[in-house]
Amino acid sequence: MSGVFQEIRGSADDLDSWRVLITGELPSFQRVENPAGGEFHGTLHRQILDRISAHLIDVRTARHVLHRTPEHIRFTPEPLYVVNFQIAGTSTFTQAGSSAPLQPGDFAVSSSLVPFDWEFDGDFTVFMLRFPQTFIDAPAQSFLPLLGRSVGAADGFSAHLSPFVASVARDPDLLRGPVGRRVAQNLVDLFTTSFLDFLERTRGDRAAGTPVFQRVTAYIAEHLREPELGAASIAAANFISTRTLQAAFQDHGTTVSAWIRERRLAGVRREIGDPMLADRPIGELAERWGFPDQAHFSRVFRQAFGESPKQWRARASRDESGARERDLSWLLEIEPSTGWL
Known part of the structure; x- marks a missing residue:
C-alpha cells in the first residue's frame, strides 16, 4: 500500500458495477451473488489506515450472498481476521461448520484462511474491520472456536463494545486525522478483548489445562x-x-x-x-x-x-x-493491495 490513509466512496445500481466497485483491480475476496434478482443498490465507504481497513456497506435488495472459496484464499497475501458487525437488517454467517445468526449489534469474527458463506435476506448495513492476524498476540488456533459463532450485542463485554462500534461506523471522522490510526488500533484491541471474553464465558467442558x-x-x-x-x-x-x-x-x-x-x-x-x-x-x-x-x-x-x-x-x-476523501473515479486507479471489500 502506498499510503497510510486512503478513503473511498462509491455506489452501484446493479450487481456487475457493485462487483467492480468492491473489488478494484484485485482478484475478488469473495464471490458476490444476488439470487433473487430484482432491484439492487449498494453503497461502499472504505477507510484504509495502514494495514487496518474499515468498510461500511449498505445494500438494498431482496437477497444477497457472499461466498469465500479456497480459490479466493489462494490469492490472499497474508492471514487476516475480519470482524463482521451487523448494523441493520439480519444475516447468517457460516464458517468452519458453524452458523451464526446476526441481529443488529451482533458480530462474528472470521479468518481469511477458512472459506465462508454470508447470507442476507432483505436490506442490510454492515461494518467490517479487517486486520492482519499478527496484530493479535495470541495463536490463531485459540480463535478457531469463534469461527461461525455470533457474539451478541448483550453478551458480556460486547454489551459495552457494540454501541462504540456503531458510533465509529456512523462517524467516519473518528478514523481520520492524527487520532484515526489510534482509534482503528483501539478497535482491534477492543474486539480482541471481546473475543477472549466470549471464549472464556463459553469454554464449558473444554479442557481446563491451557496448551x-x-x-x-x-x-x-x-x-x-x-x-x-x-x-x-x-x-x-x-x-x-x-x-x-x-x-x-x-x-x-x-x-x-x-x-x-x-x-x-x-x-x-x-x-x-x-x-x-x-x-x-x-x-x-x-x-x-x-x-x-x-x-x-x-x-x-x-x-x-x-x-x-x-x-x-x-x-x-x-x-x-495529505489525507483527503477519494471519489469513485479515483477508485478505478486503486492499487492492488487496497482493492478488497
Whole structure:
C-alpha cells in the first residue's frame, strides 16, 4: 500500500458495477451473488489506515450472498481476521461448520484462511474491520472456536463494545486525522478483548489445562517490551524446558525469536508512524520495543517492511497531512493491495 490513509466512496445500481466497485483491480475476496434478482443498490465507504481497513456497506435488495472459496484464499497475501458487525437488517454467517445468526449489534469474527458463506435476506448495513492476524498476540488456533459463532450485542463485554462500534461506523471522522490510526488500533484491541471474553464465558467442558503454545504466547504478549525476553526466560517463567518451548513453536511453523520479533516490529512500526509520537526519536521508540542496537533495528525493519524506519515515518507524516476523501473515479486507479471489500 502506498499510503497510510486512503478513503473511498462509491455506489452501484446493479450487481456487475457493485462487483467492480468492491473489488478494484484485485482478484475478488469473495464471490458476490444476488439470487433473487430484482432491484439492487449498494453503497461502499472504505477507510484504509495502514494495514487496518474499515468498510461500511449498505445494500438494498431482496437477497444477497457472499461466498469465500479456497480459490479466493489462494490469492490472499497474508492471514487476516475480519470482524463482521451487523448494523441493520439480519444475516447468517457460516464458517468452519458453524452458523451464526446476526441481529443488529451482533458480530462474528472470521479468518481469511477458512472459506465462508454470508447470507442476507432483505436490506442490510454492515461494518467490517479487517486486520492482519499478527496484530493479535495470541495463536490463531485459540480463535478457531469463534469461527461461525455470533457474539451478541448483550453478551458480556460486547454489551459495552457494540454501541462504540456503531458510533465509529456512523462517524467516519473518528478514523481520520492524527487520532484515526489510534482509534482503528483501539478497535482491534477492543474486539480482541471481546473475543477472549466470549471464549472464556463459553469454554464449558473444554479442557481446563491451557496448551503450552497458548500459555506462552499470552506470556510473551504481557512481557513483549522487556529486553531480556527470550526462550530461556519464557521457559523458566512457564515451568517448561526450552526444548518443550521450541517444539511448541515449531509445531506452529515458527520459532520463539521470530514470534517475538514480528510482534515487536509491528508495535514499533505503529508508534513510529503515529503522528502523536512524531517528536519522539526513532531510536527511543525502538529501544522501548526491545531493539537497543540501532543498526540491527534498521536492518530488520527494512527486511520486514521494505523501507527504513526514517522513510516510513516521513511517508506516514506526508500521507497523514495529505489525507483527503477519494471519489469513485479515483477508485478505478486503486492499487492492488487496497482493492478488497
